[in-house]
Amino acid sequence: xxxxxPDEEALLRAARGGDxxxxxxLIAPYQRKAYAFALRQAGDPDLAQDICQDALVKACLAxxxxxxxxxxxxxxxxxxxxxxxxHVRKRRARPPEEAFPDMGEPPAADAAAVDRFFEKLRRDDxxxxxxNGVARLPPDLRSLVVLRDFQGFSxxxxxxxxxxxxxxxxxxxxxARALLRGFLLREGP
Amino acid sequence: xxxxxxxVHDRLAGxxxxxxxxxxxxxxxxxxxxxxxxxxxxxxxxxMVAAMGSAVEPPLPEGFSDGLRARLAALDTPRPARPARPARxxxxxxxxxxxxxxxxxxxxxxxxxxxAPWQRSGTAPAPGPSDAPVPMTAAVGEPVHVxxxxxxxAHIWFDAAEPIDGVRFTLEIPAGVRVMExxxxxxxxxxxxxGSLAAGRNVIKLPLRGVARGTWTVTxxxxxxxxERAQTVGLVVNGA
Numbered sequence: 001x002x003x004x005x006p007d008e009e010a011l012l013r014a015a016r017g018g019d020x021x022x023x024x025x026l027i028a029p030y031q032r033k034a035y036a037f038a039l040r041q042a043g044d045p046d047l048a049q050d051i052c053q054d055a056l057v058k059a060c061l062a063x064x065x066x067x068x069x070x071x072x073x074x075x076x077x078x079x080x081x082x083x084x085x086x087h088v089r090k091r092r093a094r095p096p097e098e099a100f101p102d103m104g105e106p107p108a109a110d111a112a113a114v115d116r117f118f119e120k121l122r123r124d125d126x127x128x129x130x131x132n133g134v135a136r137l138p139p140d141l142r143s144l145v146v147l148r149d150f151q152g153f154s155x156x157x158x159x160x161x162x163x164x165x166x167x168x169x170x171x172x173x174x175x176a177r178a179l180l181r182g183f184l185l186r187e188g189p
Numbered sequence: 190x191x192x193x194x195x196x197v198h199d200r201l202a203g204x205x206x207x208x209x210x211x212x213x214x215x216x217x218x219x220x221x222x223x224x225x226x227x228x229x230x231x232x233x234x235x236x237m238v239a240a241m242g243s244a245v246e247p248p249l250p251e252g253f254s255d256g257l258r259a260r261l262a263a264l265d266t267p268r269p270a271r272p273a274r275p276a277r278x279x280x281x282x283x284x285x286x287x288x289x290x291x292x293x294x295x296x297x298x299x300x301x302x303x304x305a306p307w308q309r310s311g312t313a314p315a316p317g318p319s320d321a322p323v324p325m326t327a328a329v330g331e332p333v334h335v336x337x338x339x340x341x342x343a344h345i346w347f348d349a350a351e352p353i354d355g356v357r358f359t360l361e362i363p364a365g366v367r368v369m370e371x372x373x374x375x376x377x378x379x380x381x382x383x384g385s386l387a388a389g390r391n392v393i394k395l396p397l398r399g400v401a402r403g404t405w406t407v408t409x410x411x412x413x414x415x416x417e418r419a420q421t422v423g424l425v426v427n428g429a
Contacts, residue, residue, distance in 0.1 A: 020261050036246045053257050061348055114229050127244045149241040174202045181234055
C-alpha cells in the first residue's frame with residue numbers, strides 16, 4: 001500500500017472543511033491504485049471508471065464522518081470495495097453456471113496440466129489469462145485475490161476494507177486461490 | 190480429498206507466506222514431501238501468486254481526473270430556487286451517495302425521525318446454537334458489540350444530496366438479535382416502511398438486544414423505483 005503523503009493530515013483537515021482542491025490532492029496518490037482495484041474486479045475499463053469515480057465522489061461526501069481510526073487509504077478502499085459490491089447487487093448479476101463448475105474441491109493437477117500452466121505463465125499475455133480466471137470467481141472472493149495478490153494489501157488492511165476478521169480473510173483467500181488454481185489448470189492450451 | 194491433503198490445502202496461504210508456526214510448517218513440509226498432487230498445488234499456487242504480484246498496475250484512463258473533477262465540482266453547483274417538491278429520481282445514479290456505513294462503525298449518535306410507522310413482516314426463526322457464529326461479509330467497518338441479553342444501538346445512515354420522497358426502507362434483522370420497541374424485545378425478521386430522505390445525512394438508530402451469541406449482520410436497504418442501495422452493520426453478541 002502506498003505510504004501516506006507527507007502533508008496528508010493537513011490536506012485531510014482542509015478537505016473535511018469542504019476544500020475540493022485539497023480533496024483532489026488528498027486522493028491523487030491513490031487514484032491509480034483505486035482504479036486498478038476496480039478494473040481487476042469489474043473487468044471492463046468503462047465500468048471500472050464509473051465504479052471508481054462513484055466511490056471517490058462518495059468518499060468526498062463521507063469525509064466529514066472519517067475520524068481517523070482507520071488509515072485514510074484503508075477507509076478509501078473500503079468505499080471502492082463496497083461501491084463494487086453495490087454494483088454487483090444492483091445488477092443482480094448471476095454468474096453463468098459454467099463459471100464455477102466446481103465449487104467443491106478443485107481437481108488434483110496432472111503433470112500435463114501443470115506443464116501447460118507454467119507454459120502460459122511464460123507468455124506475454126499471462127496477466128490477461130490470470131485476470132480471465134479471476135473474473136470467474138464470485139465477487140467477494142475476487143476482491144480478496146485482487147487486494148492481496150495483485151495489490152499487496154496486508155490481511156489486516158483487507159479485513160478493514162471488506163469488513164471481515166483477518167483470520168476469515170486468510171481462510172477465504174485460500175479458498176479463492178484454490179478455485180482460481182483449478183480454473184487455470186483446467187484450461188486447455 | 191483426504192483429510193491430510195485438506196489440512197495442507199487449508200494452510201497453503203500461510204505456508205507460502207512463511208506465516209506458519211514452525212511445528213505446523215514442518216507438518217506441511219512433511220506432507221508435501223510425500224504427496225505429489227499437494228506438492229504440485231503448492232508449486233502452482235506459489236507461481237500464480239507471484240505472477241499476480243508482479244503484474245503492472247494499469248494506468249488511469251484518459252480523462253479520468255478531469256471527469257472526476259467535473260463530478261466533484263457539480264456537488265458544489267448551487268441549484269436554482271424552485272417550488273418544494275420531490276426530487277426526480279436520479280437517472281443512472283442516485284443523487285444519494287449511500288456509502289456511509291464506514292463511519293457507522295464509530296457509533297456516532299445522530300437524530301433521525303422515521304416518517305411512517307414500521308411494518309413488520311415475518312417473525313424471526315428461533316436462534317441457532319448460541320455458540321454458532323454467523324460470519325458475514327461486507328459488514329460495514331467495525332461491528333457493534335453487545336453482551337448476551339444486553340442492549341445496544343446500531344447506527345446506519347444514508348446521505349442524500351437533496352430531499353427524496355417515496356422511498357421504501359427495509360431492515361433485515363438477524364435471528365440473534367431482537368428489536369427494542371417500547372421497552373419490549375420484539376422478534377422480527379424484517380422491518381419496512383415508506384419514508385423520505387432529507388437532504389444531507391439520514392441516520393437510522395436501531396435499538397437492539399442480543400439474544401444469541403455470535404456475529405450477526407443487520408442489513409438496511411433503501412429503494413425507489415426499483416433502484417436499491419444497501420448498507421450493513423455487524424453486531425457481535427458476546428456470551429456471558
